[in-house]
Amino acid sequence: MAQLDENVEVGQGKLTPEVLERIIVQISKELSLSLKQVRTTVGLLDEGNTIPFIARYRKEMTGELDENQLRDIEERVHYLRNLEERKREVIRIIAEQDKLTTELESSINKAVKLQEVEDLYRPYRQKRKTRASVAKEKGLEPLAVWVLSQPKQGDPLAEAAKFVDADKGVETADDALQGAMDIIAEQIADEAPVRAWVRRYTMDQGTMISEAKSPEEESVYEMYYNYREPAKKMPPHRILAMNRGERENVLKVTLEVEAEPIHRYIASRFIKGQSSVEALLHTVIADAYKRLIAPSIEREVRGELTEKAENQAISIFAGNLRSLLLQPPVRGKNVLGVDPAYRTGCKLAVVDDTGKLLEVAVTYPTPPNNKKQEAAAKFNELIDKYAVELIVIGNGTASRESEQFVAEVIAQRQDKELAYLIVNEAGASVYSASKLAQEEFPDLDVAERSAVSIARRIQDPLAELVKIEPKAIGVGQYQHDVTQKNLDESLKTVVESAVNHVGVDVNTASPALLSYVSGVNATTAKNIVKFREENGKFKSRKQLQKVPRLGAKTFEQCIGFLRISEGDYPLDRTPIHPESYDVVNRLFQELRVELSQLGSKELAAKLAALEPETLAVELGVGLPTLRDILDSLQRPGRDPREELPLPIFRTDVLKIEDLAPGMELQGTVRNVIDFGAFVDIGIKNDGLVHISQLSNGFVKHPMDIVSIGDNVTVWVLSVDINKGRVGLTMRDPGKSANQ
Template sequence: MKERGIFLTQQVTEQQQDMQASIDQERLVQQVAKELSLSLKQVRTTIGLLDEGNTIPFIARYRKEMTGELDENQLRDIEERTAYLRNLEERKSEVIRIIMEQEKLTPELEASIRQAVKLQEVEDLYRPYRQKRKTRASVAKEKGLEPLADWILSQPKQGSPVVEAEQYLQPDLGVNTAEEAIQGAMDIIAESISDEAATRAWVRKYTMDHGMMVSEAKAKDAESVYEMYYNYREAAKKMPSHRILAMNRGEREDILKVSLEVEAEPIHRYIASRWIQGRSVTEDLLRAAIEDAYKRLIAPSIEREVRGELTEKGEQQAISIFSANLRSLLLQPPVKGQVVLGVDPAYRTGCKLAVIDDTGKLLEVAVTYPTPPNNKKVEAERKFNELIDRYSVTLIVIGNGTASRETEQFVAEVIAGRKDKKMAYLIVNEAGASVYSASKLAQEEFPDLDVAERSAVSIARRLQDPLAELVKIEPKAIGVGQYQHDVSQKHLDESLKGVVESAVNHVGVDVNTASPSLLAYVSGVNATTAKNIVKYREQTGRFMNRKQLQKVPRLGAKTYEQCIGFMRIMEGEHPLDSTPIHPESYEVVNRLFALLGVDFSQLGSKELAAHLASLDPEELAARLEVGVPTLRDILDSLQRPGRDPREELPLPIFRTDVLKIEDLTPGMELQGTVRNVIDFGAFVDIGIKNDGLVHISQLSEGYVKHPMDVVSVGDNVTVWVLQVDLKKGRVGLTMRKSQAPAVNTEQV
């Protein structure tokens, strides 16, 4: 009977735990839905799909009916907020357990903890119960002064604090005078005030709303990039992210002294309104304790917390910008059908050359020395022409690193000296090429090449297929952001990995040509499975249908479900294997074709594409018993089988002649390529040594909230020269034709 009683008790406890977990889960769903302005069903379904092990690209593409067509960004928001709130629930449970073990948990306190929606709220409530190191208050308590503190807090109308304090003199413990006793009691009161959750929450908000970020130079006459912050003040609440991070960096480099200033008097008044009930004999002592609590205990920690919150805001914005720029860069259109001569420019060690064919295969490497200090231009020109003629090179690609503009000048001269004028060149962002070329992956791919030669290959391939090449590089090494080295590297890595994964799955992967690096970013596939796919391909030959992937070791049923829609098999046994249509929908296509009276031999024809485009998805979905979003995607895929979505974007600008900053005059119209987008504008490559800046105010005739609303990395844009600073090598540009200065024709 006793054992049965224990069993029933355990059952009841488990049922209570399950019930509490269910309540917590529903509260989480409601909170996420409220924060993100989504329906409860969308959030509940998405969390369920994620918990089942489905990836975000898979859910976004193939579970649209279930989520109400949420896009990847919305799904990631749900994932991030769910993870945060689940961690929050774990912390709540831990805090409740600790306070309960101290036998200090009240129903009101437990309710407050459970209802908290931010980690900071939980920590504020936990603060009075947290194990503290030795403090002035704890020392005073050890001396037996807590009852005196309680007496002062009782705010008696009569009596004398000195007379009361004399009851607590203990010379053996260091309490020799009434003044020392009172001071100890006030230390206890100050800590109690500092620990009160409501007070801290109010002071934190007031500081954020009314505080001023202030910076000054530690050495006022020193020159640095932080000169605008040598005597700077700005409302904390209004500070843009890039200025927050710039101040932080200047402080970290010991150039700036940064502080957060806020008027103390209103804070004193607020705290007094919570702790002082009216006139009493201890009022002055309480006011002194309040001032001490704020100055010594509350203000320093609140300043750290507010600055931490501002920094987190700045980091989120910096990561967001880097992520958006990276996605644009990854999705740059591939330049096909070109035999490319890649050039990794340098001074002393010479320019490394690599010729690759139109499939990316390496044909030859070489080195030339056309730049200072060697200046062997004649020999270099001979080598360039020799490689161009031998392999019928159609395009030269130059990395934008050290000596790139001198190399560009030399290449322009080589092109000008050739009889065939079809040759052109292009400068590409080589960020991360050195990281790749020194990696284990590059060593395995090109064991016989040195680091710089591998770099030249990577630079050439970046033009032919930017995505396939850039996935070999650690995402944060691709420099298309601002302050990426100043942010949480863990959060940056997580965000950028998601961006690369999204881009790879958006484009799709040719399973018969993809590298392990590319395959590892496919939905559901990890690095081990990616290597197994390539190994299986090498051992058995090219894949002829998607089902063959089920034979790859470690590629189980769940992985197959998640990845297969993003895997492409070109010229395989089944026509749909080259499309984004998931095998689970092949039967829908069969019913559709039977209904239309067409067969797979017509796939890819203009006639079938036109016919499919004319259909009404909603009416057809009902007849085929399939969801409208899924059918819409199927129809789109059938109209353009094998389509690469990047091909719809404009190709990069090819050049044949070099432009110098001295050639520029205000008002000149130029074509350029956006290289980087940041909070305050965009940097545009117009063919000179340094990219020109289009300030946010010059991006459009209308109001621009953020530069990314107007331009993206890789965009080809028309700009006009606003001003030229030859001394600093800076060029100001505008995309507003109305702001372009009149060209000085005499100067031109």
């Protein structure tokens, strides 16, 4: 079982076992998981195990935590370790100033958020020159102390007159008193409890307000030209839209909050009762809030709102990307890929059922050339020559004109086996111009490579899409407005998860695909392919141990996700890890069957009749692992994507003018966002199913109902021909009235 190191490295120091245990207890409470699950997971991660490996092959140790739960633990332990490091750094700095008290150190150690630590550290942070620091240099701190003592008697101006000193730049009693007020104002603004309360109040009671800088100018931000909404109720997409409008200098955005309740709260903390300086302190409080607290708290609250909005946008992109990557492959068909264009013509690429390129060509059926007859001849030639069954068209420029043309070609042929499909071509141009594409197709131009990518996307979406930088695939909202580092990390995680969920054929996989396999980096991936090219196809998983830079730890992490479909050892084509091969051998001895029977109906029937609970004890193996083994033995070589419905193939094209409210259509979900889903119904622009139209019941988020690639039945709600917009519903008009 994984054990935690006696001291775990963090930055330049180490976490003590006590601190690490405190972190584990906190994560256990936050995520509602047992201490054992969290402790074991942290230990496995510290040993260098990957999330996919732990989720699949260490289920007994973690109590069958899934990938999402494991990633939550990983994220929180990383945050809390960094928090502990920051705490130690802050304590060290304050101690060096000889200002560290037992109470302050305890407060810092008890903090559970980085913001709390920074609030506590704020009074001790080295500041640039401020009004307060200037006043202190002038020797006015004792006057500030006198004011804060809140004497019952005494004239503040008379007391301030004692500090008049022209040599120090204090010309009058008013100057002295103002300096003391500046010192007190900064002290109030630096109070951690005050900042925490004002931050919370601003978040709860603040109103986001946006105004147009030039109201007469048209822009996509017109709905925000005179807009206000409670900050805590703002949905993520509106926050990001406002931020973008502000960044583009179209909008002025502010966070407004009533100041009087804040003044009262601060006064309750600092004003002890009636005194000779009470009015003065009320003035100081108002100044401290307006000048020092409000601007920074507004930045912090807006920063927090933006962070939440970004996390939501990244989550949506990640969910959509996973759905796109796990689209079912369309196997066994020769495909003609079409990269549409106007002036430069449509680039064509025919690939066989394995994705091998057979021929490229260019035709000009779209404006301004309109050479439809010549184009039809070339299409028919390629279809006949290579027995093409499916034409795949990219959804970019000129796609609908190309679709219209392809539909006409199919109609003229009256070929029942031939159909077409529109696919999302996002990122195809990025791939086409990449070094990877140049190496793969050195003799093709950029557009021809794009046509190949479009054709292959339908045959094996995962294998093709991993060649593209994930954020270039473009299935989300506001992906360009979020922190790119966080987006990249999240999307890489999604691709890694999808690749390992499906598994990889080590004898056909590209370096791009292999680099996402658990434990494999880009260098190791290239070494695997190079070894394969130099030595021929891998015959067994064991052979991978001979690949340069693929050490024992990497082998352990990756080997269960790598398949050898036609190797020497039958189990090498299953997800069963070699560490469990002995279990399988003992099982087969007990069943009196041979490995050669793997995949047979007879073996599947025998396996289905077994009682895993009893068998696990007999074989000395964990029940979760045994269940996975039995499932893999019953369906060796199974691709989990094949259980999903295939995309809708079309033979004819719709125009927006053909649509009318109430019309029932079949469509494919192309994108899911906060406020609904866009559905391809075969017209130029995708129709929108608003979140309120996804179901007869309450929908918290569209992703709870639909995913990219889903085939859905929709009904037309509205048609705006001028704007090219179609409103759709998934609520059956025939049923909704009765519900």
